[in-house]
Amino acid sequence: MANVQRNRGTWRSAAARGVVWLGVWASLFVAGCTVGPEYTRPEMDMPDTWTQSRTEGATEHGDPNEQVRWWAGLNDPVLDSLMEQALQANRDLREAYFRIQESRANRVYAAGGRWPQVDAGASYTRSRSSENGPAGGSGQSMEEKGLYSAGFDAAWEIDLFGGIRRSVESAQAALEAAVDDYHGVQITLQGEVASTYVELRTIQLRIRYAEDNLRVQQRTLELTRSLFAAGRVSELDVKRAESASANTEAQVPPLKVAEIQAINRLAVLLGGFPGTLSEDLATPGLIPQLSELWAVGLPADLLRRRPDIRQAERQLAAQVAQIGVAQADRYPSFSLAGTFDLQARNASDWGSWASRAYSFGPNLRWNVFNGNRVTSTIKMREAVAEQARVRYEQTVLTAVEEVENALAAHAQEQDRNAALERAAAASEQSVTLVQTLYESGLTDFQDVLDVQRTLFDQQDNLAGSRGQMVQDAIRLYKALGGGWAAPQDVSQDVPHGASR
Numbered sequence: 001m002a003n004v005q006r007n008r009g010t011w012r013s014a015a016a017r018g019v020v021w022l023g024v025w026a027s028l029f030v031a032g033c034t035v036g037p038e039y040t041r042p043e044m045d046m047p048d049t050w051t052q053s054r055t056e057g058a059t060e061h062g063d064p065n066e067q068v069r070w071w072a073g074l075n076d077p078v079l080d081s082l083m084e085q086a087l088q089a090n091r092d093l094r095e096a097y098f099r100i101q102e103s104r105a106n107r108v109y110a111a112g113g114r115w116p117q118v119d120a121g122a123s124y125t126r127s128r129s130s131e132n133g134p135a136g137g138s139g140q141s142m143e144e145k146g147l148y149s150a151g152f153d154a155a156w157e158i159d160l161f162g163g164i165r166r167s168v169e170s171a172q173a174a175l176e177a178a179v180d181d182y183h184g185v186q187i188t189l190q191g192e193v194a195s196t197y198v199e200l201r202t203i204q205l206r207i208r209y210a211e212d213n214l215r216v217q218q219r220t221l222e223l224t225r226s227l228f229a230a231g232r233v234s235e236l237d238v239k240r241a242e243s244a245s246a247n248t249e250a251q252v253p254p255l256k257v258a259e260i261q262a263i264n265r266l267a268v269l270l271g272g273f274p275g276t277l278s279e280d281l282a283t284p285g286l287i288p289q290l291s292e293l294w295a296v297g298l299p300a301d302l303l304r305r306r307p308d309i310r311q312a313e314r315q316l317a318a319q320v321a322q323i324g325v326a327q328a329d330r331y332p333s334f335s336l337a338g339t340f341d342l343q344a345r346n347a348s349d350w351g352s353w354a355s356r357a358y359s360f361g362p363n364l365r366w367n368v369f370n371g372n373r374v375t376s377t378i379k380m381r382e383a384v385a386e387q388a389r390v391r392y393e394q395t396v397l398t399a400v401e402e403v404e405n406a407l408a409a410h411a412q413e414q415d416r417n418a419a420l421e422r423a424a425a426a427s428e429q430s431v432t433l434v435q436t437l438y439e440s441g442l443t444d445f446q447d448v449l450d451v452q453r454t455l456f457d458q459q460d461n462l463a464g465s466r467g468q469m470v471q472d473a474i475r476l477y478k479a480l481g482g483g484w485a486a487p488q489d490v491s492q493d494v495p496h497g498a499s500r
Contacts, residue, residue: 034162036324052407074288089271122150151341163328170321177314202467204284305481402479
């Protein structure tokens, strides 16, 4: 009993010394510094206003960053349904969602370095020394021996110079970049669904104009054949009418192919196989029209609106933190390590206090010489961070360029569309007039062909212009970063059904 008490006293004394050491190392931990540069957001001198901003033909209001469902302004229920389905089932969006999950797990992994690492284990070994081996002539017993062992090993690296903290900081910035990447994919998806839908309706309108002109030309062909039979026109007029009608008929199949391709593209964007939307979208519909534009704001607003800019900034922050991770390798690393085991030859003695075995104490490791590998790693991390800084600046410049181009395109297309509307109306009247003159013999057939061909071209251009105006508005919303809501807490899952 006295031995047991003495052993317990020895254990308590060792434990007390361990507590003292733990306090010393905890003090070092609290007083520790964090090496590496402190990150500050980069500043860029943004333009004061847009050079191409113009409000003719549109009323500007609101903030596109606050209007998540910007496509609702097109007032098309079919597009609304397609957009909701795409946000729920698109594969690219689901992939971006799981990139967030990967980044979130990586951050938790990095933060795990702050805490002690404990490994538990148990074993049983049966051994016998060789009689002809080194211990054979020592007089020791060569009989078989068994050993039962169970316990744990623990180690705690003290983040004295902030390498772990910088690693967590980098992982956190990478997580935030992944969230912004998700919203960037979301904007791209919304724009592509809307753009493809508008393209589909534009193609269907072009098909309608082509078929309308084909019917007009076929009636003209019938009229020409009747006049030829009456001897009033030559056979040349009949052949010209046949050629014009056949040429217009040949314009329809390529448009039909483009229509099928647009429908199939929408099906894939919605996470389905090509052909799954054929019945729903084959019936022609009107090109959705946007009656008014939201305010484009100021160029500086892009820094918070555009997910790609936010993503590039967070990637820069992650790389700057990695410099600190690399610099921490220049300094010693300190850790507390210890083991505690219960060891016994007999299973009946395994759990007794006398079977304990332990060791603990501080460790120091300092890479004194490494062939300049640490210095080279620091320089590499600094170069990577500068690349990220330049990439951020280029992303901002590209964003401003895209908005300026979209503003200019939308404004100029309005002027073009107004002129095409007037030209198409005049051509429709010209067709009626020239047919009356031709029947009366007051003009030749070449005038009829020219007027009909002009009408077809102008109507086809008009259909394209109507669609292009909406396409330019979609490009503008994408360039402004509209169509998403910034999360308040990146620790929460992003919305919509991308994880399904």
